[in-house]
Amino acid sequence: MSQREFELIRRLFRERVQAADDLPVGIGDDGAVLRVEAGELVWAIDTINAGVHFPTDAPAHAVGHRVLAVNLSDLVAMGATARWALLSLSLDETPDEKWLEGFCAGFFELAERAGVVLGGGDMTRGPLAASVSLLGRAGQAVVTRRGARLGDWLLVSGTLGDARAGLDIALGDDHVINEHERSLLARYLYPEPRLGLSEPLARYATSAIDLSDGLCADLGHLLRESGVGAELALDQLPLSPALRAHAAEEAPELALAGGDDYEILCTAGPDQVEALESSAQAAGLTLQRIGRIVEQRGLQIRNAEGERVSPPTGFSHFGETDA
Amino acid sequence: MSQREFELIRRLFRERVQAADDLPVGIGDDGAVLRVEAGELVWAIDTINAGVHFPTDAPAHAVGHRVLAVNLSDLVAMGATARWALLSLSLDETPDEKWLEGFCAGFFELAERAGVVLGGGDMTRGPLAASVSLLGRAGQAVVTRRGARLGDWLLVSGTLGDARAGLDIALGDDHVINEHERSLLARYLYPEPRLGLSEPLARYATSAIDLSDGLCADLGHLLRESGVGAELALDQLPLSPALRAHAAEEAPELALAGGDDYEILCTAGPDQVEALESSAQAAGLTLQRIGRIVEQRGLQIRNAEGERVSPPTGFSHFGETDA
Missing domain, CATH: 3.90.650.10 (PurM-like C-terminal domain)
Incomplete structure (x- = not known):
């Protein structure tokens, strides 16, 4: 990537991320490092593609919100509380600064509200799409699709x-x-x-x-x-x-x-x-x-x-x- | 999805997955459930897009291998050992059975060799692309990009x-x-x-x-x-x-x-x-x-x-x- 792109990513992503006790290594390495207690974690991944899961001209803010929201919804359905996220973003041209700013605003506003920290990810060329992988702590019990019982x-x-x-x-x-x-x-x-x-x-x-x-x-x-x-x-x-x-x-x-x-x-x-x-x-x-x-x-x-x-x-x- | 697609996914993915002590809930729910020891985990995500990271006509077997390989490589660079994977697959048309079979063969052959279990994911419409998120256990120390010292x-x-x-x-x-x-x-x-x-x-x-x-x-x-x-x-x-x-x-x-x-x-x-x-x-x-x-x-x-x-x-x- 160019120096300009590098600086843009630094400003939009890295500077917004707070170090956390349970995220000793975050954005900027080959992987994120999480510190976990013994127990059960719940983990999801969801991708949204332009023209399929959102209109190509949808506001960037809404796209940033959506890719996190659909994953949060998965963890809620399991009775879990999300904590860590990774983001993979495919952009079909050189990053448009305004678009990325809007995307980040939508993403981080919801992340803050949900208590989720971003641990990194990748940004790459390709048709406009975003994937989030979200990890969290299981609740008192894990809720699945398998437990419905007669009379419920x-x-x-x-x-x-x-x-x-x-x-x-x-x-x-x-x-x-x-x-x-x-x-x-x-x-x-x-x-x-x-x-x-x-x-x-x-x-x-x-x-x-x-x-x-x-x-x-x-x-x-x-x-x-x-x-x-x-x-x-x-x-x-x-x-x-x-x-x-x-x-x-x-x-x-x-x-x-x-x-x-x-x-x-x-x-x-x-x-x-x-x-x-x-x-x-x-x-x-x-x-x-x-x-x-x-x-x-x-x-x-x-x-x-x-x-x-x-x-x-x-x-x-x-x-x-x-x- | 159609009944045919459902059966195809069941046959290709769900039946190849073994239950594991550290993966009490795998494919087929809103999220995977992992059982972890207290300590540090290392986590990566990487997306590969057709026409960008691999030729559109690359053998499906090679694509399935690649999306896991590039993530495994990230975890190795951190000194970590991969254990759990989630897969998100975007296909631009109704799944081609032969293509998916090849993809799965490439993916699972490497997964087995690396000791990685698939915990689920999603399959969706969109330009051909695959994302894997990979989680593993940190080694004796976490290796980052930040530790190079004078004279090394x-x-x-x-x-x-x-x-x-x-x-x-x-x-x-x-x-x-x-x-x-x-x-x-x-x-x-x-x-x-x-x-x-x-x-x-x-x-x-x-x-x-x-x-x-x-x-x-x-x-x-x-x-x-x-x-x-x-x-x-x-x-x-x-x-x-x-x-x-x-x-x-x-x-x-x-x-x-x-x-x-x-x-x-x-x-x-x-x-x-x-x-x-x-x-x-x-x-x-x-x-x-x-x-x-x-x-x-x-x-x-x-x-x-x-x-x-x-x-x-x-x-x-x-x-x-x-x-």
Whole structure:
């Protein structure tokens, strides 16, 4: 790299990083050195590609936020608390200083809020993309996709479908957008990892998964891993006022199949579900009961009248999955 | 993802993964769970992009090997022993089964040899690229780029310049290649992480860096981080018979500036250098003394006659750097 690039990276990354007791060697070496206690760590990696996971012209600040947010969401779903991050950034041309500044601002603002320190990474040429690997400490228990049990309640955080509606707005031609649309667009551009749920999940949930592909698709993963089925109450899906106002008719479909919500889907036994809800509430977050775990494999969806509704056909415009 | 893709991933990845005591939760969840002892871990991430870090038509087997090899090389340079990996794979179309099989074969063959277990990752749409994040245990000491001291010997493993010559062969039109060229091409396609050097470095080296950008560029990083300069003896650079045969005149330039060698450059004090060399030799690897650390900042290169030679101008065809 050129001297200019070197100085840019030094200014944007190295000078923002504080040494920490549990990160004795950080940015600027072949690897980061972490100091850990004996116990369990939880570890994730997620890549976001321009034109696939975010629009090529998305604000750099939102891209920096997103690549960390989607990884934080993974760790929350495991009941873990993130602590260390590595970042790999591919840029298709000589780094644009303004773009990198925006990216770093988005990344570090969320990192600070989440208590995450950056331990280094690499920057390289290639189609615009960012990968983060995130490591953290397991909570009181590790929450997986495998623990859902017959009779468990199925719960979801926040509201569903907003991000998908926001994506449609981002991809649309309309330059004048109203307040609702602005709020949906923000839900798409700035997925909010539900950090406060880590501890409640670790204490009270039997299983959890974060919603990146859409409720039906991700619930499908959870059911398959747990070897159970579920009944979902369509009229219990949490919908935001903005989504109801923007797409009243389509809203349930967007909630079932829309991706990018990064809400947490989880299960809890009947004797633990209230403790889970109170504990989430104490962290300022809501969990809505949307169904139950049943013996019969697969997913049954019922509307307010108790009639069965077909699940939306596989929603895979991003074609994403976990390996 | 489709059912077919799901089954493909299950067959290629999940079924090849053995449960391990220190990996209680692996592939198939939002994150991997690691069980660790108290102490220091060393952690790296590296991304390789098609058309930048490997030719788009490179054999899938070589791509799977490469993405793990370049990360292993980072951990060796820190004196650490790799143990856990996460993989993020971007594929520009529906997974080609044959390609993925080749990739997995290359990846897992090296993983097994290195004692590395795969803990999961993600697979997603995007321009062909792979990222690996690799975590391992620190050795007796952590080796960084900052420890080179006045009077230290400068040493390098293996031979230099082969990979760059191999890249030129890979990008060339010649379909008939001789034995030397085949060997250089293999050096480019299959960088060999010097796993056996982890322990010798942790015991005896004062600093180390792996050679991805080329000797001069990476030595520059090491000198800057250590706050010292170096004198390099051009006639001491280890050149392979294949490189001498293929490019006699250009060989020293390729050794100085060619990238992708993934050899280890390290320093050791006069009282430790022999122990370092013997210890490397016991692991079946050679370290060649190529210069000394001096007080005067920057890099001085001398030829066999003791005359100063200009360093090659910044070689950055890959424009790669560490953040």
